[in-house]
Each structure stands twice: as structure tokens, then as C-alpha cells.
Amino acid sequence: xxxxxxxxxxxxxxxxxxxxxxxxxxxxxxxxxxxxxxxxxxxxxxxxxxxxxxxxxxxxxxxxxxxxxxxxxxxxxxxxxxxxxxxxxxxxxxxxxxxxxxxxxxxxxxxxxxxxxxxxxxxxxxxxxxxxxxxxxxxxxxxxxxxxxxxxxxxxxxxxxxxxxxxxxxxxxxxxxxxxxxxxxxxxxxxxxxxxxxxxxxxxxxxxxxxxxxxxxxxxxxxxxxxxxxxxx
Amino acid sequence: xxxxxxxxxxxxxxxxxxxxxxxxxxxxxxxxxxxxxxxxxxxxxxxxxxxxxxxxxxxxxxxxxxxxxxxxxxxxxxxxxxxxxxxxxxxxxxxxxxxxxxxxxxxxxxxxxxxxxxxxxxxxxxxxxxxxxxxxxxxxxxxxxxxxxxxxxxxxxxxxxxxxxxxxxxxxxxxxxxxxxxxxxxxxxxxxxxxxxxxxxxxxxxxxxxxxxxxxxxxxxxxxxxxxxxxxxxxxxxxxxxxxxxxxxxxxxxx
Numbered sequence: 001x002x003x004x005x006x007x008x009x010x011x012x013x014x015x016x017x018x019x020x021x022x023x024x025x026x027x028x029x030x031x032x033x034x035x036x037x038x039x040x041x042x043x044x045x046x047x048x049x050x051x052x053x054x055x056x057x058x059x060x061x062x063x064x065x066x067x068x069x070x071x072x073x074x075x076x077x078x079x080x081x082x083x084x085x086x087x088x089x090x091x092x093x094x095x096x097x098x099x100x101x102x103x104x105x106x107x108x109x110x111x112x113x114x115x116x117x118x119x120x121x122x123x124x125x126x127x128x129x130x131x132x133x134x135x136x137x138x139x140x141x142x143x144x145x146x147x148x149x150x151x152x153x154x155x156x157x158x159x160x161x162x163x164x165x166x167x168x169x170x171x172x173x174x175x176x177x178x179x180x181x182x183x184x185x186x187x188x189x190x191x192x193x194x195x196x197x198x199x200x201x202x203x204x205x206x207x208x209x210x211x212x213x214x215x216x217x218x219x220x221x222x223x224x225x226x227x228x229x230x231x232x233x
Numbered sequence: 234x235x236x237x238x239x240x241x242x243x244x245x246x247x248x249x250x251x252x253x254x255x256x257x258x259x260x261x262x263x264x265x266x267x268x269x270x271x272x273x274x275x276x277x278x279x280x281x282x283x284x285x286x287x288x289x290x291x292x293x294x295x296x297x298x299x300x301x302x303x304x305x306x307x308x309x310x311x312x313x314x315x316x317x318x319x320x321x322x323x324x325x326x327x328x329x330x331x332x333x334x335x336x337x338x339x340x341x342x343x344x345x346x347x348x349x350x351x352x353x354x355x356x357x358x359x360x361x362x363x364x365x366x367x368x369x370x371x372x373x374x375x376x377x378x379x380x381x382x383x384x385x386x387x388x389x390x391x392x393x394x395x396x397x398x399x400x401x402x403x404x405x406x407x408x409x410x411x412x413x414x415x416x417x418x419x420x421x422x423x424x425x426x427x428x429x430x431x432x433x434x435x436x437x438x439x440x441x442x443x444x445x446x447x448x449x450x451x452x453x454x455x456x457x458x459x460x461x462x463x464x465x466x467x468x469x470x471x472x473x474x475x476x477x478x479x480x481x482x483x484x485x486x487x488x
Binding site for chain 2: 030033034035053055059061065066069071072080081083084
């Protein structure tokens with residue numbers, strides 16, 4: 001489905017990937033994460049061939065039910081990311097506290113995911129993905145199932161932790177507004193064969209603001225441009 | 234608290250109605266061979282002070298416990314293997330599905346021929362009955378955990394051992410306990426059945442023995458006692474299950 005697709009992402013950059021459904025956005029992310037193997041050819045990140053999930057990578061899934069462990073408390077779910085990375089036990093506590101504070105989830109350590117709202121569970125997933133400080137964060141439509149206000153809050157929270165911890169973020173979404181609001185650059189994919197049609201830099205200043213950024217002429221212009229591009233595919 | 238009192242009162246009321254119906258049926262003489270509840274109660278009182286009832290109870294419960302323990306180990310191990318590995322699932326799936334529809338009582342003659350008229354036969358038949366609920370529950374839970382957390386465990390680069398200790402064991406505990414509850418009840422029923430049919434020991438044998446001797450109040454006393462024992466065992470398992478940390482169980486439907 002995907003053939004000869006290549007684009008570059010600078011370290012620390014926030015790139016959003018949009019495209020019509022079925023264009024292989026999720027497949028692309030899974031290939032990069034080493035969850036899927038290409039039928040032919042190879043996947044390279046930083047010049048290294050991806051043969052399986054790399055060590056230095058965080059992944060935020062769309063469906064938190066598939067990502068959080070319901071028998072672990074919030075803190076233990078975050079700690080899972082450190083256990084897996086082999087971080088010694090005595091170092092984990094402070095790291096968990098720190099990342100939970102950064103995603104604005106203080107005082108939830110003892111709650112189980114089932115006792116938390118959908119938005120809180122996605123914050124928890126982001127905390128888990130970031131706790132080991134990966135240099136690359138892949139996100140697969142993480143806010144698609146949330147209501148608009150919760151989504152705004154999570155977008156801002158994500159931009160905050162991204163600003164503080166500076167991972168390279170590749171964020172797949174079908175929401176053009178979300179893509180423009182978050183990204184340094186929006187990559188548009190097409191399908192059959194999947195390919196990069198356009199790369200649109202976003203010149204909106206940071207820090208961004210849900211009200212003001214979205215009201216700027218640049219935002220409106222970008223949305224029009226992206227929309228026309230996707231419609232013409 | 235009030236609703237709890239209400240539940241107890243209603244429960245006892247149900248039992249009272251049942252006993253009343255029984256007493257009326259016995260008094261009317263319309264059902265032959267049914268002694269009055271009062272006679273059965275007297276007989277039960279007599280048996281409760283005898284060694285016979287207690288040694289038979291100890292025998293039956295011990296056999297049930299041993300059979301449930303063996304079924305638990307077998308069910309967890311085989312269930313986990315079947316659920317965790319698609320290859321093993323396909324390899325063993327059809328055998329499991331044909332074996333589990335064999336009624337355990339149908340095995341009693343075969344088992345008696347092979348193992349003789351002793352405790353070994355009781356355990357074997359009871360294990361065969363009790364293993365399925367455990368095995369099928371554990372297999373379903375492991376398979377659901379495997380598919381659900383496949384991406385997560387790969388991103389986290391978990392070793393096979395870590396997968397077992399961090400995902401499968403904690404995730405499959407609730408399903409295992411449910412399987413064990415059903416399995417233990419089945420084991421008790423089958424142990425008593427084997428005792429009634431062939432093995433001269435335990436509560437099943439006492440029911441049969443009293444019946445053959447036409448001591449009907451005594452026979453009914455043992456039957457009532459077995460019923461009470463079942464209630465006690467079930468209550469104990471319920472309490473044990475509640476004592477387990479009430480952690481978020483896996484939502485069963487979303488696979």
C-alpha cells in the first residue's frame with residue numbers, strides 16, 4: 001500500500017501527518033515503530049534500518065483500552081514504561097511523579113484507569129510514553145475519541161510537555177485544525193500509492209493559544225490550503 | 234445495611250416456604266418415601282453427633298480439595314499455553330473441544346476399571362470435571378490479553394518472561410478465580426457421584442448406604458447436609474474472592 005514514501009523530520013520537530021482515510025497514516029506509524037515489517041524494502045530512521053521497536057521510542061495509541069493495564073494504578077501504569085526500559089526501582093518514583101505533574105495528572109497515582117475519564121487516560125498514556133524520555137514520540141490519533149473541549153486541553157498539555165522535554169513528535173490525525181494548531185509542519189499523504197503530496201510549514205508563533213492562534217489569518221489560510229489539497233486527491 | 238438485612242430475611246423466607254411445602258407434602262402422604270422435615274432434622278441431629286458424618290465429610294472435602302487443586306494447576310498451565318500461543322491453540326483446540334463435551338459421569342466405569350474402587354478414581358473423575366471451567370477461562374483471558382496488548386508489549390520490548398509476569402499473570406487472575414469457583418462446585422458434585430456409585434467412603438457413600446438400609450430420614454439428612462456444605466463452600470470461595478484486591482478487572486466484552 002505504501003511505496004517509496006520518504007520525508008524528513010528534524011530532531012525536536014513537531015510534525016503532523018494528515019491525509020484521507022485509508023492512505024496509510026497508521027500503517028506508516030506502525031512501520032516506523034517497528035510494529036509492522038515492510039513487504040519489501042526497508043524503513044530507516046536516522047539512517048538506521050528499523051528491525052523492531054527501537055529502544056528510544058514512545059508510542060501513544062488511539063485506544064487507551066489497548067494501552068493501559070486496568071489492574072495497575074495510574075502510577076504503576078506509568079512505571080511500566082520504566083520497568084520495560086530497565087530503570088532501577090529506586091529511581092522510578094521521582095520520574096513517575098515528575099512526568100505525571102508535567103501532564104497535569106497530580107494526585108491520581110492510586111486511581112485505576114477504569115476510575116479515570118477518557119481524557120485523563122490519554123494524559124496517562126502520554127505520561128507513560130514520555131517517562132523514559134524517548135527522543136521520538138509517535139502518536140496515532142490520540143485525541144480522536146475525545147470531546148472538543150477535552151481535546152483542546154490535551155493539545156495544550158501535549159505542546160507544553162513537548163516544549164519542556166523536546167522529543168521529536170510524529171502525530172497522525174484526520175483533523176486538519178488539530179494538525180495546524182500543533183505542528184511545525186504538516187505532511188499530507190495521498191493513497192494508491194501512498195505518497196507525500198505536500199509538506200506545509202506552519203508559521204504560527206509559539207506558544208500557541210486555542211482562541212488566538214485559530215483566529216489568525218495564517219491559520220485560516222493553511223486550513224484552506226490543506227483542505228483544497230486533500231479534496232483534489 | 235438495611236438492604237442486607239432485607240436480603241437475609243427474604244432468603245430465609247424462601248427456605249421456610251420450601252420446608253413448609255415439604256412438610257405439607259409429607260403430612261398429606263401423597264408422596265411415598267418422603268419423611269417429614271422434623272424426622273429428617275432429628276436424624277441430622279443424631280448424625281451430627283456421630284463420627285460417621287464428620288469422617289465422611291472430611292473424606293469428601295479432602296478429595297474435592299485435592300481434585301480442585303490438581304484441576305487448577307492443569308487448567309492454568311494448559312489454558313495459558315493454549316491462549317498465549319496461536320500455534321498451540323490450533324494444535325490443542327479441537328482435542329479440548331471434543332473432550333470437554335464428554336460427561337464426566339460417562340468416565341466413571343472406565344476410571345474404576347483402571348484405577349480401582351478408591352480415592353484415586355474419585356480424584357480423577359472430579360479433576361476431569363473441574364479442569365474445563367478453569368482451562369477455558371484462562372485460555373480465553375490469555376488470548377484476549379495477547380491480542381489486546383500485543384503492540385504495547387512490543388513497543389515496551391518486553392522479554393517473554395516479563396510478558397508472563399507483567400501481562401498474563403496479573404491480567405488472568407480474575408478469570409482464573411471465576412473458573413475455580415465453578416470447577417470446585419463441579420468437583421464436589423462428581424466426588425459425591427463416584428462415592429454413591431462405587432467408592433465405599435465419603436458422603437455419597439453414606440447417602441447410598443442409608444438409602445439401601447431404608448433409613449430414609451438418615452438418607453435425607455445426608456442430602457440436606459451436602460446442600461448445606463455446598464452453601465458453606467460457596468460462601469468461603471466468595472469471601473476469598475472478595476479478599477483479593479479489587480483491581481480493575483479486564484472488561485470482558487471488549488476484545
